[in-house]
Amino acid sequence: MKRKLILLALTAALLLLWGCAGQTADAGDTEDLEEDLIVVGVCQVGAESDWRVANSESIKAVFTEENGYQLLFEDAKQKQENQISAIRKFIQQKVDYIVLMPISETGWDSVLQEARDAGIPVILVDRMVDVEDESLYTAHIGSDFEAEAALAVDWMEETYGDDPVNIVHLLGTVDSTAQLGRTEVLEEAVERHDNWTILTQLEGDFTQAKAYEVMCGYLSKGSTDIHVVYCENDNEAYGAIEALEEYGYTCGEGGVAVISFDATGTCLNLCLEGKIALAVECNPLLGELVEEVIQTLEAGDTPAKHTYVEETCFTRGDLTEEFIAERAY
Ligand code: GYE
Numbered sequence: 001m002k003r004k005l006i007l008l009a010l011t012a013a014l015l016l017l018w019g020c021a022g023q024t025a026d027a028g029d030t031e032d033l034e035e036d037l038i039v040v041g042v043c044q045v046g047a048e049s050d051w052r053v054a055n056s057e058s059i060k061a062v063f064t065e066e067n068g069y070q071l072l073f074e075d076a077k078q079k080q081e082n083q084i085s086a087i088r089k090f091i092q093q094k095v096d097y098i099v100l101m102p103i104s105e106t107g108w109d110s111v112l113q114e115a116r117d118a119g120i121p122v123i124l125v126d127r128m129v130d131v132e133d134e135s136l137y138t139a140h141i142g143s144d145f146e147a148e149a150a151l152a153v154d155w156m157e158e159t160y161g162d163d164p165v166n167i168v169h170l171l172g173t174v175d176s177t178a179q180l181g182r183t184e185v186l187e188e189a190v191e192r193h194d195n196w197t198i199l200t201q202l203e204g205d206f207t208q209a210k211a212y213e214v215m216c217g218y219l220s221k222g223s224t225d226i227h228v229v230y231c232e233n234d235n236e237a238y239g240a241i242e243a244l245e246e247y248g249y250t251c252g253e254g255g256v257a258v259i260s261f262d263a264t265g266t267c268l269n270l271c272l273e274g275k276i277a278l279a280v281e282c283n284p285l286l287g288e289l290v291e292e293v294i295q296t297l298e299a300g301d302t303p304a305k306h307t308y309v310e311e312t313c314f315t316r317g318d319l320t321e322e323f324i325a326e327r328a329y
Contacts, residue, residue, distance in 0.1 A: 034065075037068055038068055038070070038298070039070045039096045039097075040072070040095065040098075041074070042074065043090070045076055045078060045101050046075055046077050049262070054329035055285075062287035074089070076103065087111050087114075087115060088111065088114065091120060095120060104173070104174075108129040108131055109136070116136055123141070123293055124139070125142060126141075127178060128142070138303065140305065140306050141290060143309055144308045145182050146184065148181070148280050148282060148313075149183075151280050151312070152280050156189070165227050167227065169201045169230045170204040170229065170236045171183060178206075178261075178282075179232055202215065204231070207235055207236070208238045211235065211239030216247070219247040226249065228259060229259070231259060233260065237267060237276060240258060244258075251276075257277035258275065259278045260276050263280060263313070263314060265327065268314065272319045278313060281313060283310075289307055293307075
């Protein structure tokens, strides 16, 4: 009887130990979270462009331990499935907030529902999501991509008037808010202007390498009368210029007018040099605005559903070396 009791006690002790071990394993993902800090899980698109790098830096500069945050930063390498698994990981880790820069607009309903079920507010940054239920995200901070594109359209109207405008259109990552907005406004303008023609639409995926590749592919088919190359971001513009010059085109005065979106440092220098005709600004410095939303939520208040940053555009005459050097991106 005594032996039986000892055995039972031992088994119970073992089971207890096992249970504890199990608990630590479950909690394993959260064990390195700091209790006194606000834990923010950021799910970034990737590092495809200068804009994106500046955007990540602006987030990292704000969510520091000194400011009271623990930042968990995931780079999804331009893949939506990586973003979805990162969000699931953040949910398991029980972060306080999820900040998502969604690569594309569609395909978010279920994972955002999972975040909501776990009680974690989701803040969208830069791009938007197209979901049935708008309450699946708490707030959105970013650019008005249609307003940006309208600046480019205005410039083309003023520059070309009734003259013919043959356009090569380099699209950004397809189904991203930035691509959809910048494309829609251009396409609508082309419909309104009998003298405007889109010669071709090529997918540049917001990268220099892809834009160079598709542009070379197009130019290799023979020379055309190109007036404008409408690039949906700076890095595409760099790739396009490289390809155009390789195929004997001149970019700038008397040659092809390259239009670019973002207006990051290299782009502005190319604009000052005359190789980029129009640089439309897209502000990547969104970190502080994200923090404001989080602080509003921490105070128990409701933040604005959408916050848009103000943006402008530049031509050569607007720029000086000093102005470019002083800009933060
Ligand atoms: O224009 C591009 C980046 O969504 C605003 O994504 C962003 C765009 C930006 O890769 O450079």
